[in-house]
Amino acid sequence: MSDTLIPVTVLTGYLGAGKTTLLNRILSEDHGKKYAVVINEFGELGVDNDLVVDADEEVFEMNNGCICCTVRGDLIRIVAGLMKRRGKFDGIIIETTGLANPAPVAQTFFVDDGVRAKTRLDAIVTVVDAKNLPARLADSAEAEDQVAFADVIVLNKADLVTPEELDAVEARIRTINRYARIHRATRSNVAIADVLGQGAFDLARVLEREPDFLEDSAHSHDTDVNSMSFEVSRAVDPERFNAWMGTLLQEKGQDLLRTKGILSYPGEDRRFAFQAVHMIADGDFVGAWPAGQERRSKLVFIGRNLNRPQLRRGFEACQVSASSDAPANAPTSAPISAPANA
């Protein structure tokens, strides 16, 4: 089923970071694939492609009781329109405006049934400008959101700064988002394989390239977006986890940009993968634990106002009691969903 879904790459980045240059690189490369490109009207440069769609970036609220649930209404229409010429292209690349918050784009791919039935979000790729990123982060919440949401960050214009400055910018990115793959580039010269086909929203690969969990960065005071990870050694009780995560997403969903996790349920040989964009959550079993590997449940948060002790206590309290390793509850195969969506 999933291999029939059209992959969608979202390309974000502040004005002048080199988004359109990257887009044109992707399109001009000799990869034998055809892409439908959705651009905004205020694109910096022309895009050279057969199938270019002008989008209006219409962000709509969903009346589903989910206060932070916004979607891109134009994308719902555009995807439906593109599906009419199915078979004529291999993937969709969506370029957002420099000021766009990536959340509505990502949420569109989880909320709309028609879009979900035909496409899958592959990754959010953010292009940042090594020279100007510190200034953008200081004056723009959108720039910070774009870094925080990213699965892949192209650290562009590396030639315009000293090696020390480049390291400092990368460290700065890491304080916001420790889980994105960062690729240094000049004139957006990143390998296509590092940008497309990432499967970043694929539950089976949700924590595939996790960073070293022990290397938790020091809290940074000059950034209000942060990432944190937690790990517990005993199996996690699915009911307790659902109750805790459901409440957490409902109460703090606006601050929680991305949440991902791999859980070990008692008496279950398969790993349960979980992810959320703000309040919209998705989860399922994704295959067996590797033989001989310790089954540790892990959870990653990227967001604002993250309270480390509270999150740790909450996650630890989801474990089955230390005394018994017997299954407390039969694990459920139903995907977790936030209460607002239930």
Next chain:
Amino acid sequence: MSEVLRRFAIEERGQTQDFGAYVVGAMFDRAGTAAFALGDGTVRIARGPDWPVVEAHDGAVLSMAADVRPGWVTGGDDGRLRRVAPDGAVSDVARYGSKWVEQVAAVPDGKGGGVLACAVGKAVHVLDGTGTALKSLQHPSTVTGIAFDAKGKRVAASHYNGCSLWFVGAKEDKPRVMDWKGSHTGIILHPAAEAVVTAMQENALHGWRLSDGQHMRMSGYPSKTASLSFSRNGKWLASSGAESVVLWPFFGGGPMGKAPLELAGAEGVTCTQVACHPSHDMVAAGFNDGMVVLADISSQRIIPVAPPGHGPVSALGWSATGSHLVFGTEEGFAALVDFTPR
């Protein structure tokens, strides 16, 4: 399912084709010739043994209507509004640059002329029967559906947070705006102009009684509503989006406080297209498994037309007299079924 054991009308009375491209529109023109508009940019006219191919758009056809005279008008993702004559001749009616022409409607005036409208972005362009531009009506967000009243005096457009009703002949263009929070994705006018109804992003319909603006909420659908059709006298509004054809009563004070009638239901399928018969209280319905049936509204008798297969039904239409039915699917299967008595 006794229906399954009976013969399908398509076997004895149908002509079929496999076009290999998404069927966007299937309809008869005002002279009774059927045509199909496809995602590969062509229009196929159901005439003779091998249905001629007309190259109408460079890209996909996105919208289709029966022209005010014999033939069809089509909108494409090439930004063009075009006219396809019954002999297959194609001509430009208008060009709108890189924007998609996503909706088109036409209504004849009975004197050989009439009025056309198409939705391009936030504008509804109104043209006379010869294709001369009359006016451009601007909306606060992208127009997702347009509908004329029976005489072409008024045109209604759905958009975010409601819909707008315009008088085509007004000297000063000022719409009557019907508000309802949310994203409205399609529109239909009651045949006697008693009400206007929109499809919504949130698996519901919303209506407004035109006499007093009274709201009509029609909800409970398991998926998005896309296709709407009033029965000939406006008594019933048929809709897609459920496992059966959902018909709301527009009489006896309804639909407010009334339960809808549900016909031709089957578990695990979703109705994708509906079309009420032009003279009898009967509705044709297509499902996402490719099944097509006719349902008699008063007796609730079901006549099977086409068995499952060939993908979701994406277009459905009656001839003016109701003697013939056409339909097409997302996978490019198309049929013309003759119901004239033998």
